[in-house]
Amino acid sequence: MSHDHEHEERPDLALRVEALESLLTEKGFLDSKQVDAIVRHYEQDVGPLNGAKVVAKAWTDPAYKTRLLADGTAAIAELGLGGPQGEYMVVVENTKSVHNVVVCTLCSCYPWPVLGLPPAWYKSPAYRSRIVREPRAVLRELGLELPGEVEVRVWDSSSEVRYLVLPERPEGSERLSEDALRACVTRDAMIGVARARVPGDG
Amino acid sequence: MAEPSLDLAGPAAPPRRNGEMVFEAPWESRLFGLTLALCPEGRLEGEEFRRALIAAITDWERGGHQPETWSYYRCWAAALERVLAGKGLCAPPELDARERALAAREPGHDHRHD
Numbered sequence: 001m002s003h004d005h006e007h008e009e010r011p012d013l014a015l016r017v018e019a020l021e022s023l024l025t026e027k028g029f030l031d032s033k034q035v036d037a038i039v040r041h042y043e044q045d046v047g048p049l050n051g052a053k054v055v056a057k058a059w060t061d062p063a064y065k066t067r068l069l070a071d072g073t074a075a076i077a078e079l080g081l082g083g084p085q086g087e088y089m090v091v092v093e094n095t096k097s098v099h100n101v102v103v104c105t106l107c108s109c110y111p112w113p114v115l116g117l118p119p120a121w122y123k124s125p126a127y128r129s130r131i132v133r134e135p136r137a138v139l140r141e142l143g144l145e146l147p148g149e150v151e152v153r154v155w156d157s158s159s160e161v162r163y164l165v166l167p168e169r170p171e172g173s174e175r176l177s178e179d180a181l182r183a184c185v186t187r188d189a190m191i192g193v194a195r196a197r198v199p200g201d202g
Numbered sequence: 203m204a205e206p207s208l209d210l211a212g213p214a215a216p217p218r219r220n221g222e223m224v225f226e227a228p229w230e231s232r233l234f235g236l237t238l239a240l241c242p243e244g245r246l247e248g249e250e251f252r253r254a255l256i257a258a259i260t261d262w263e264r265g266g267h268q269p270e271t272w273s274y275y276r277c278w279a280a281a282l283e284r285v286l287a288g289k290g291l292c293a294p295p296e297l298d299a300r301e302r303a304l305a306a307r308e309p310g311h312d313h314r315h316d
Contacts, residue, residue: 007253011280012227012229013275013276014226014227014228014229014231014266015301015305016279016301017229017232017233017236017279018229018298018301018304019297019300019301019304020236020279020282020283020292020297020304021232021236022300023292023296023297024236024240024286024291024292027291027292029240029245030236030239030240031239034235034239035232035234035235035236037241038234038235038238038239039231039232042234042235043231064299084241084248085240097311106256106257106259107255107256108250108274109252115223117234120226123218124272124274125259125263125269125272126269129270151249159248159249165208185286196230
């Protein structure tokens with residue numbers, strides 16, 4: 001494929017956004033300190049570690065797991081987590097026979113309180129369109145090969161529902177504490193494009 | 203049309219670990235932050251913004267652009283501008299004028315001299 005075609009540049013909207021912020025602030029609609037605080041919160045405080053806490057608790061506390069699968073929003077709120085984009089959470093469980101994977105085909109809805117902000121690939125047109133039509137092929141490209149007998153379920157997020165995947169507890173993790181288990185749970189495992197694994201294992 | 207392939211090495215590559223940068227550029231984080239800051243004040247309604255974001259993404263996908271020029275936050279910016287203009291909170295001409303004014307600043311404008 002030729003690479004010498006006319007390139008459209010990836011956009012840099014720095015000036016445009018600065019203009020927006022300065023105008024909206026001037027009109028009294030916006031407080032820049034509040035913007036600073038929101039950005040700091042999402043860059044530093046909210047992230048997949050929150051979801052990992054939920055998963056590790058579900059792995060070690062069967063009663064919690066039952067509550068989590070019955071009412072995700074309430075069980076996640078028990079751990080003090082919640083907020084924008086996490087209003088109605090549904091948790092879907094991976095088993096030996098069922099593998100769940102999450103997408104938002106229309107925009108990029110994502111459970112912010114438990115996973116932080118979505119990664120670039122989750123928002124890409126390719127992931128959003130292809131994971132629904134050919135989930136096995138996309139998962140394979142992302143490094144997850146599923147046996148043919150495993151049923152793949154794709155969950156399309158909407159303005160009403162955000163999904164979180166409860167991955168299978170990895171082999172070799174039987175003796176780990178709840179704290180140590182958190183380290184087995186990656187963001188990708190909770191979207192459903194990877195397995196949970198004991199750190200350092202192949 | 204050829205199926206877009208997942209970008210396994212470029213800027214949209216799937217990270218393999220927790221904890222990567224959530225924004226690719228500072229303007230993306232400012233845009234995100236200011237959008238959220240408008241919500242609790244009631245200036246912006248979440249569902250209205252989401253519908254505009256879906257429309258902006260759909261417009262881009264139907265526009266025949268090069269895949270490598272995809273920018274989620276550019277669609278986000280287009281959606282926000284549209285909603286703000288629709289509500290009469292920020293008209294496109296005044297935004298254009300402010301952007302031109304900012305572009306015309308002297309180099310080093312953001313250095314304090316005190």
